[in-house]
Amino acid sequence: xxxxxxxxxxxxAILGAVAGMTPFLNCHKHGDELTDDEIAVFNCYPxxxxxxxxxxxxxxxxxxxFVSCGLHPWYIHDxxxxxxxxxxxxxxMDKVVAVGECGLDKTVxxxxxxxxxxxxxxxxxxxxxxxxxxxxxxxxxxELLAVHKYMxxxxxxxxxxxxxxxxxxxxxxxxxxLLSFGHQYNVSTLLYVLSTTKSLFLETDASNLSIRYVYDxxxxxxxR
Numbered sequence: 021x022x023x024x025x026x027x028x029x030x031x032x033a034i035l036g037a038v039a040g041m042t043p044f045l046n047c048h049k050h051g052d053e054l055t056d057d058e059i060a061v062f063n064c065y066p067x068x069x070x071x072x073x074x075x076x077x078x079x080x081x082x083x084x085x086f087v088s089c090g091l092h093p094w095y096i097h098d099x100x101x102x103x104x105x106x107x108x109x110x111x112x113m114d115k116v117v118a119v120g121e122c123g124l125d126k127t128v129x130x131x132x133x134x135x136x137x138x139x140x141x142x143x144x145x146x147x148x149x150x151x152x153x154x155x156x157x158x159x160x161x162x163e164l165l166a167v168h169k170y171m172x173x174x175x176x177x178x179x180x181x182x183x184x185x186x187x188x189x190x191x192x193x194x195x196x197x198l199l200s201f202g203h204q205y206n207v208s209t210l211l212y213v214l215s216t217t218k219s220l221f222l223e224t225d226a227s228n229l230s231i232r233y234v235y236d237x238x239x240x241x242x243x244r
Contacts, residue, residue, distance in 0.1 A: 021086065023047075023117040023152050024176050024198065027061065028219040031242050038232075038239045046231040047200050048088070048121065048154055048180045048223035054080050058231050061086045063121055063154075065095065066107040073115050087113075088154050090120035090142055096130045104141050112149055119146040120154030121180060124167075127158050136167060143171050152176040152198075161188065168195055181225050186212040193217065203229050207241055214242075 027047040029037075036042045037057075046060035052075065054060055064072050064087050076085050089110045091103050111119050122142045124135050146153045152175050157164050161184075168177065178198040182189070186209045189199055193216065200221035201210055213220045222238070224231050 021117055023061070023086070024178075026117075027221055028198075029222060030219045031214055033219075034222075034235055034239055035242060038235050043084075044231040044235055045222065046224055047178070047221040048225055049231075050224075050226040052076065054085055055230060055232070059084050059086075060231070061088055061117060061154075063087075064089045064110075066091060066103040066110065069110040069113060069116060073113075086117045087115050088118040088120050089116050090122035090154065091138060092121055092156060093123055093125040093130060093135045093138075094128055096134065096138060100138055104138070104145070107142070108145050111145060111151060116151070118152050118154050118178070119143075119149075120178075121156045122153065123156040124160035124163055125156060125158040126160050132160065132163065136163065140167060140171065143167070143173060146175045147171075147173055150175065152178060154200075155179050156181075161192070165191070165195065168197075178221060180221075180223055182209070185209060189213055190216075201234070201238070203227055203234050203237065210238065211241065 027045050029045055037044045044058045046058055049060045050063050069089050089107050119142050122139055155177055176198055178200055180200045181202050182199040183205055189209045199213055200223050202223050202225050222234050
């Protein structure tokens, strides 16, 4: 399954889902709960994928959920190399559609140099297996762009939970990056992305809010 084409949504798709015509596509979600009208990509950490798949298949249709797997910059430990090895095996599974979430975060205590090293390792895995990357980036977009230039990736990068201004969105999109929006976002940016690319990505991340809430909120902007 191609993650990018499957989970990109247009204005018409957003309005269609709100009207009950199509499922709500959720490109990045934590937890293990799935609503009846939702198709989602669940975030897993290295070592979790097999058990998570077994658990979900016992509760929901296998066609309604997919998985991403990566090492988050919040949860870097001394054994990170072993975790990367585990992740490398897991992301090769059919149910896993993307690497991540992974990335760079200047608000955590782990050094940015180490975060870059681990992020580059995961981008390399993405390139080897031919699957996109879901990226967590906080106050480190200059560094992210530098890594992108250094790696020159063929696989797409999706910035999840994007809240930046249109100017920043334009800069990232010029490099071929994709943007995903949750319940907090810059309205001007969201409308700019839709007018420019005709599609974007929507998510709940770790929020307790439903994906329907996110769609309903954005549909209000589209109907004005």
